[in-house]
Amino acid sequence: DQQVKQNSPSLSVQEGRISILNCDYTNSMFDYFLWYKKYPAEGPTFLISISSIKDKNEDGRFTVFLNKSAKHLSLHIVPSQPGDSAVYFCAAKTDSWGKFQFGAGTQVVVTP
Amino acid sequence: NAGVMQNPRHLVRRRGQEARLRCSPMKGHSHVYWYRQLPEEGLKFMVYLQKENIIDESGMPKERFSAEFPKEGPSILRIQQVVRGDSAAYFCASSPLPAGGRNEQFFGPGTRLTVL
Numbered sequence: 001d002q003q004v005k006q007n008s009p010s011l012s013v014q015e016g017r018i019s020i021l022n023c024d025y026t027n028s029m030f031d032y033f034l035w036y037k038k039y040p041a042e043g044p045t046f047l048i049s050i051s052s053i054k055d056k057n058e059d060g061r062f063t064v065f066l067n068k069s070a071k072h073l074s075l076h077i078v079p080s081q082p083g084d085s086a087v088y089f090c091a092a093k094t095d096s097w098g099k100f101q102f103g104a105g106t107q108v109v110v111t112p
Numbered sequence: 113n114a115g116v117m118q119n120p121r122h123l124v125r126r127r128g129q130e131a132r133l134r135c136s137p138m139k140g141h142s143h144v145y146w147y148r149q150l151p152e153e154g155l156k157f158m159v160y161l162q163k164e165n166i167i168d169e170s171g172m173p174k175e176r177f178s179a180e181f182p183k184e185g186p187s188i189l190r191i192q193q194v195v196r197g198d199s200a201a202y203f204c205a206s207s208p209l210p211a212g213g214r215n216e217q218f219f220g221p222g223t224r225l226t227v228l
Binding site for chain 2: 002004006024036037041042043044045046047089099100102103105
Protein backbone atom coordinates (compact mmCIF):
# COMPACT_ATOMS: atom_id res chain seq x y z
CA ASP A 1 0.00 0.00 0.00
CA GLN A 2 2.04 2.92 -1.33
CA GLN A 3 0.59 5.99 0.38
CA VAL A 4 3.24 8.38 -0.94
CA LYS A 5 4.06 8.29 -4.63
CA GLN A 6 6.75 9.91 -6.69
CA ASN A 7 5.86 9.01 -10.23
CA SER A 8 8.95 10.38 -11.90
CA PRO A 9 11.93 8.14 -11.18
CA SER A 10 14.34 10.58 -12.80
CA LEU A 11 14.67 14.19 -13.87
CA SER A 12 17.36 15.85 -15.93
CA VAL A 13 17.71 19.62 -15.82
CA GLN A 14 20.21 22.14 -17.05
CA GLU A 15 22.28 24.09 -14.57
CA GLY A 16 20.60 27.38 -13.73
CA ARG A 17 17.12 26.19 -14.65
CA ILE A 18 14.28 25.19 -12.36
CA SER A 19 13.87 21.63 -11.08
CA ILE A 20 10.32 20.62 -10.18
CA LEU A 21 9.79 17.41 -8.27
CA ASN A 22 6.31 16.07 -7.65
CA CYS A 23 4.81 13.93 -4.94
CA ASP A 24 1.26 12.61 -4.48
CA TYR A 25 -0.25 11.04 -1.40
CA THR A 26 -3.42 9.15 -0.64
CA ASN A 27 -3.79 9.38 3.14
CA SER A 28 -5.79 12.47 4.08
CA MET A 29 -4.53 12.13 7.66
CA PHE A 30 -1.03 13.18 6.63
CA ASP A 31 -0.39 16.68 7.82
CA TYR A 32 3.35 17.08 7.83
CA PHE A 33 5.53 16.66 4.79
CA LEU A 34 9.24 16.66 4.24
CA TRP A 35 11.76 16.42 1.45
CA TYR A 36 15.01 14.56 1.92
CA LYS A 37 18.04 14.54 -0.33
CA LYS A 38 20.28 11.52 -0.66
CA TYR A 39 23.70 11.12 -2.20
CA PRO A 40 25.05 7.64 -3.04
CA ALA A 41 26.42 5.71 -0.06
CA GLU A 42 25.07 8.30 2.38
CA GLY A 43 21.95 8.56 4.51
CA PRO A 44 19.14 10.93 3.56
CA THR A 45 19.54 14.49 4.77
CA PHE A 46 16.65 16.75 5.61
CA LEU A 47 15.98 19.48 3.09
CA ILE A 48 12.71 21.26 3.79
CA SER A 49 9.34 20.60 5.39
CA ILE A 50 5.81 21.94 5.33
CA SER A 51 2.89 21.67 7.67
CA SER A 52 -0.61 21.15 6.35
CA ILE A 53 -1.69 24.53 7.62
CA LYS A 54 0.54 26.15 5.02
CA ASP A 55 0.59 25.96 1.25
CA LYS A 56 4.14 27.17 0.70
CA ASN A 57 7.45 27.11 2.51
CA GLU A 58 10.63 28.63 1.18
CA ASP A 59 14.25 28.17 2.20
CA GLY A 60 16.83 29.72 -0.07
CA ARG A 61 16.72 28.02 -3.45
CA PHE A 62 14.20 25.45 -2.25
CA THR A 63 10.43 25.95 -2.11
CA VAL A 64 7.84 23.37 -1.25
CA PHE A 65 4.23 23.80 -2.33
CA LEU A 66 1.33 21.88 -0.82
CA ASN A 67 -2.08 21.43 -2.41
CA LYS A 68 -4.16 19.59 0.17
CA SER A 69 -7.28 19.31 -1.95
CA ALA A 70 -5.27 17.55 -4.65
CA LYS A 71 -3.12 15.66 -2.13
CA HIS A 72 -0.10 16.89 -4.00
CA LEU A 73 3.13 18.55 -3.10
CA SER A 74 6.06 19.72 -5.13
CA LEU A 75 9.62 20.83 -4.57
CA HIS A 76 11.08 23.62 -6.66
CA ILE A 77 14.82 24.17 -6.86
CA VAL A 78 15.82 27.47 -8.42
CA PRO A 79 18.40 27.81 -9.80
CA SER A 80 19.54 24.22 -10.08
CA GLN A 81 23.22 23.57 -9.40
CA PRO A 82 25.42 20.54 -10.15
CA GLY A 83 25.61 19.78 -6.41
CA ASP A 84 21.84 19.28 -6.44
CA SER A 85 22.32 16.03 -8.36
CA ALA A 86 20.97 13.44 -5.93
CA VAL A 87 17.93 11.34 -5.17
CA TYR A 88 15.09 13.29 -3.58
CA PHE A 89 12.56 11.58 -1.35
CA CYS A 90 9.20 12.94 -0.38
CA ALA A 91 7.98 11.85 3.06
CA ALA A 92 4.77 12.31 5.02
CA LYS A 93 3.56 11.65 8.51
CA THR A 94 0.47 12.12 10.61
CA ASP A 95 0.87 14.38 13.56
CA SER A 96 0.21 11.65 16.06
CA TRP A 97 2.84 9.17 15.03
CA GLY A 98 6.55 9.20 14.44
CA LYS A 99 7.04 7.08 11.37
CA PHE A 100 7.41 8.59 7.95
CA GLN A 101 6.00 7.16 4.76
CA PHE A 102 8.49 7.69 1.96
CA GLY A 103 8.06 7.89 -1.76
CA ALA A 104 10.28 5.87 -4.05
CA GLY A 105 12.49 8.84 -4.85
CA THR A 106 13.35 10.92 -7.89
CA GLN A 107 16.90 10.93 -9.26
CA VAL A 108 17.82 14.47 -10.28
CA VAL A 109 20.72 15.07 -12.63
CA VAL A 110 21.83 18.65 -13.17
CA THR A 111 23.85 19.04 -16.33
CA PRO A 112 26.28 21.89 -17.05
CA ASN B 113 28.13 16.93 17.86
CA ALA B 114 28.38 13.65 16.02
CA GLY B 115 25.50 12.65 13.85
CA VAL B 116 23.72 9.33 13.81
CA MET B 117 26.26 6.56 13.61
CA GLN B 118 25.73 3.15 12.14
CA ASN B 119 28.04 0.19 12.01
CA PRO B 120 29.12 -1.72 10.22
CA ARG B 121 28.77 0.24 6.98
CA HIS B 122 28.91 -2.95 4.97
CA LEU B 123 28.01 -6.42 6.15
CA VAL B 124 28.26 -9.64 4.20
CA ARG B 125 26.53 -12.73 5.47
CA ARG B 126 25.84 -16.18 4.09
CA ARG B 127 22.34 -17.53 4.02
CA GLY B 128 21.32 -18.81 7.45
CA GLN B 129 23.70 -16.59 9.42
CA GLU B 130 22.70 -13.79 11.76
CA ALA B 131 23.14 -10.12 11.00
CA ARG B 132 23.44 -7.46 13.71
CA LEU B 133 23.19 -3.83 12.76
CA ARG B 134 24.00 -1.11 15.26
CA CYS B 135 22.80 2.44 15.51
CA SER B 136 23.91 5.16 17.89
CA PRO B 137 21.51 8.10 17.80
CA MET B 138 22.55 11.70 17.95
CA LYS B 139 23.40 12.97 21.39
CA GLY B 140 20.25 13.88 23.26
CA HIS B 141 17.98 11.87 20.96
CA SER B 142 15.98 9.13 22.59
CA HIS B 143 13.80 8.13 19.62
CA VAL B 144 15.15 5.73 17.03
CA TYR B 145 13.63 4.56 13.76
CA TRP B 146 14.80 1.84 11.42
CA TYR B 147 14.09 1.90 7.69
CA ARG B 148 14.98 -0.49 4.91
CA GLN B 149 15.68 0.43 1.31
CA LEU B 150 15.47 -2.33 -1.21
CA PRO B 151 17.11 -1.82 -4.62
CA GLU B 152 15.19 0.65 -6.79
CA GLU B 153 12.74 1.39 -3.98
CA GLY B 154 12.19 4.07 -1.39
CA LEU B 155 12.70 3.75 2.33
CA LYS B 156 10.26 1.50 4.13
CA PHE B 157 9.56 2.03 7.81
CA MET B 158 10.37 -0.96 9.98
CA VAL B 159 10.29 -0.05 13.66
CA TYR B 160 10.18 2.90 16.05
CA LEU B 161 11.80 2.59 19.45
CA GLN B 162 12.36 4.66 22.50
CA LYS B 163 14.73 3.67 25.26
CA GLU B 164 13.76 0.15 26.36
CA ASN B 165 10.43 0.33 24.51
CA ILE B 166 9.18 -0.67 21.10
CA ILE B 167 6.58 1.90 20.11
CA ASP B 168 5.65 0.75 16.63
CA GLU B 169 6.90 -2.37 14.89
CA SER B 170 4.24 -2.49 12.21
CA GLY B 171 6.86 -2.50 9.45
CA MET B 172 8.89 -5.38 10.81
CA PRO B 173 8.58 -8.80 9.19
CA LYS B 174 6.91 -11.14 11.63
CA GLU B 175 9.74 -13.65 11.69
CA ARG B 176 13.51 -13.46 11.99
CA PHE B 177 13.64 -9.70 12.62
CA SER B 178 13.91 -8.05 16.01
CA ALA B 179 15.01 -4.70 17.36
CA GLU B 180 15.97 -3.28 20.68
CA PHE B 181 17.10 0.01 22.15
CA PRO B 182 18.50 -0.69 25.61
CA LYS B 183 18.91 1.80 28.38
CA GLU B 184 22.65 1.87 27.69
CA GLY B 185 24.27 1.38 24.32
CA PRO B 186 23.17 1.50 20.73
CA SER B 187 19.98 0.31 19.13
CA ILE B 188 20.34 -3.11 17.53
CA LEU B 189 18.47 -4.50 14.54
CA ARG B 190 18.90 -8.26 14.46
CA ILE B 191 18.10 -10.48 11.51
CA GLN B 192 18.28 -14.19 12.14
CA GLN B 193 18.79 -16.83 9.46
CA VAL B 194 19.27 -14.27 6.73
CA VAL B 195 18.02 -14.93 3.21
CA ARG B 196 19.01 -13.31 -0.08
CA GLY B 197 15.88 -11.14 0.02
CA ASP B 198 17.21 -9.43 3.14
CA SER B 199 19.95 -7.80 1.06
CA ALA B 200 19.26 -4.08 1.32
CA ALA B 201 20.44 -0.83 2.84
CA TYR B 202 19.24 -0.41 6.40
CA PHE B 203 19.00 3.13 7.69
CA CYS B 204 18.62 4.28 11.23
CA ALA B 205 17.22 7.69 12.12
CA SER B 206 16.83 9.51 15.39
CA SER B 207 14.85 12.46 16.67
CA PRO B 208 14.77 14.43 19.89
CA LEU B 209 11.01 14.75 20.18
CA PRO B 210 8.34 12.15 20.78
CA ALA B 211 6.12 10.71 18.10
CA GLY B 212 3.82 13.67 17.83
CA GLY B 213 6.57 16.18 17.32
CA ARG B 214 6.78 18.07 14.06
CA ASN B 215 10.42 17.52 13.49
CA GLU B 216 12.63 15.88 10.99
CA GLN B 217 14.46 12.68 11.64
CA PHE B 218 18.22 12.62 11.29
CA PHE B 219 19.54 9.69 9.34
CA GLY B 220 22.69 7.68 9.67
CA PRO B 221 24.79 6.62 6.67
CA GLY B 222 23.20 3.21 6.55
CA THR B 223 24.41 -0.38 6.67
CA ARG B 224 24.48 -2.20 3.38
CA LEU B 225 23.72 -5.86 3.98
CA THR B 226 24.63 -8.37 1.33
CA VAL B 227 23.50 -11.96 1.71
CA LEU B 228 25.43 -14.47 -0.37
